[in-house]
Amino acid sequence: MAAEIISGANISKVYATATGPLVALDDVSFGIEEGEFISLVGPSGCGKSTLLSILGGLEARSLGGLTIAGEKAGKPRSDVGMMFQTSVLFPWRTIRENVRLPGQVLGLDKRQQAARTEELLDMVGLNGFGDRFPGELSGGMRQRVGLARLLAHDPRILMMDEPFGALDEFTRETMNLELLNIWEKTRKTVIFVTHNIGEAVFLSDRVFVMTPRPGRLEGIVEIDLPRPRTTEVMRDPRYSELVFEIRRMLGVDH
Amino acid sequence: MTMTDTAHSIPLSSGRQGDAISRFVEGERRRARREMITNRLLALGFGLFVIAVWAIATHGGFVHALIIPTPLATLEATGRVMSASYFWPNVWVTAQEIFWGFMIGMATGAIFGILVAMFPAVRATLYPYLVALQAPPKIVLAPIFVTWFGFDMESKIAISVVMCFFPMFLNTLTGLSSVDPNAVKLMRSLTASRWQTFRYLLLPNALPIMMAGVKLCWTLAVLGVIVGEFVGASAGIGYLIYAMNFQLDIAGVFCLIILLSLFTLVIYQLIEWLENRVVFWKAL
Structure with missing residues (x-):
């Protein structure tokens, strides 16, 4: 097993609100290897953006430990690049x-x-x-x-918070292909937040499935689709299987 | 490399119906031009109408000449006032007062706006007082300032500064505060210092709102100086207006009001021209 570039241990985020403490992230632990493409997927309120902000050092965690590239993390780092939903x-x-x-x-x-x-x-x-x-x-x-x-x-690490979420379907697909293309060339570690399950499966090595209230890491799905990937991958029965496995974990199939 | 979404921003030189398209575009352009000319004529027509009503009311004897002079008398007064030896020295005094009031008021407003926006401790200390000071109408200070600073230019400049300060202060503060939170996150993620965030993001981002403040300042700077000259002065346009009014030279007063308005308007347009160059990206 390759060395972990990011590891989180029992990370929680609590906001004090007028009606009492609000747990946005509840006891999340994980390890990410160098060069991995990871997606955080889940409905709004599952804490995926909060987790990304914590990893990027933009928000402080309430509990738990975080290590990036062997150093204790908590502040923005110049070896981490961030991208947001709006192009800013x-x-x-x-x-x-x-x-x-x-x-x-x-x-x-x-x-x-x-x-x-x-x-x-x-x-x-x-x-x-x-x-x-x-x-x-x-x-x-x-x-x-x-x-x-x-x-x-x-x-060294790219953190992307629904970067293509505001784009139309066609443009989003083009951008995803472009991102994969860049990733194949550079093999940077990518953490990609999205609420689109298909997008997460298409792009990632592993998908972190998150559920809301309180935000929890429900499970991690290994995406064993071949690389390099093109849109052809979506015809692969394994692609649908993985999408539906994640849907089941999220409880969106009734 | 895919470029599917770039096509529409490349200028279209010809479609499949090339000639028909250029005829259509030409027609649209003509229509826009006609509309612009019509709008200009409407505005001009209304102006002429107002002058006509003014002429009929005064020449027809409906309004006494001591209350409103005839347009011709105003025109005649303009020639008389502008060629008088006292005119330009008084203009010079007022122009200097407005210039310094405008510049100092704007600068202090902007500086305080920046300090309050950038330093939480300064904000906590000063903000409540600055807001409270904004409440009284600044004109009440005019008599006090004349007492403090005398009948010369200093008192008018001081009033003008106070008038300019608040709009510039508030617009600077608002401009620096109304920033896309994602842009701030981006700067933080790049480990930008506070100074870098200010220079690369907050200040340019605030410029459109600050320029709106500059325009407000300009008219208020003129107002402050004229009020100051009304209250106590020995020179200046406000002083002339006051003196002529006292001598019942209403045509002279009208002429000075019109000249002062033109002056204010011309500089205002100049500031607007400058604004369009400074915040050019608003038009993109």
Whole structure:
């Protein structure tokens, strides 16, 4: 077994509310290996976004332990890149300048970053759009820029919170293929939050199935579909089996 | 590489019905132009109508010339006032007062807005007082300021500063606070310092609301100076208006009001022009 890059032990998150304590995450433990593609799937309120925020150091855990790359974690780290449901591009910066943001913040070498920015724009199919502004791009193109910016400082771990959730079905599928493509090339560790079971199965090595009230890790499903994957995978009977296994765990089949 | 969702943003040069499309586009353009001209004519027509009503009311003797002068008398007064030796020195005094009031008021408002938005301790300490100070109408300070700072420019500048301060302060604070939470999370995830978050995200993000504050400040700066000159001054446009009113030179008063409005409007347009350049992305 490869070394765990992220391990969580008995993580809980409790919010104090007017009506008493609200348990958003209840005793979650797991290990993630380097280079794995993990999805967190579950209905709203299952704590998947909260868990991601805790892993990314954006929120503090109430109980439990968390280790990332062998260090005790709890703060944002420069070797973790995060992406959100909205592209959060800065409208006053060109596409190129948006991709340059992480490098600027982290004070990385300017010339290297300039070259890398062009490479990344190429990779996400936005060659020639570098001087445009986000307001001139469609939603799908904006998330492509988000993807390029995510990779700009070459983080070891990618944490993505429903990054394609606001896109239409067709664009989402295209983006998923692109993400897999990038992942095949870079083999970074990915933690991908979604409420779309099919998407989770299509992308992941393992799916963390989460249930709400209180947010619990119900189980972990190994996705033994062959790689590299194309949309053909969805014809595979094993794909449907896995989707339905997760549906059963979530109790959505009656 | 797939590019399915990029196609529609590349300018369409020709469809399958090329000629018909360009004719259609040309027609649309003509229609838009006609509509714009109609709107201009409507606005111009209304202006002329108001002047006509004004002329009929005054020349026809429905309103006494001491209450409202005729348009012609106002025009004649404009020539008289603008060529008088006292006119430009007074304009210069008022212009300087407005400039300094506007600049200092805007700067202090923005600085306090930034301090309160960025430092929780400053917010906790000052915010309740700043909000409470906003309650009284600032004009009540005019007589006190004249007592404190005298009949010269300083008292007018002080009133103008106080008038400008609050809109700029509040707009800066609002602008810095109304930011997409995901954008803040992004900066945090990149381990950005507070200064980096301010410089790369919060400040540019606040500019549209801050520019709205600048426009508010401008009209309030003029208001503050004129009020100050009414209360106690020995020079300035407000002083001239007050003096002419006292001498029943109503045509002169009208002319100065119109000139002052034009001045305010021209600078306002200039600020708007600047705004469109500073926050260019709003139009994208």
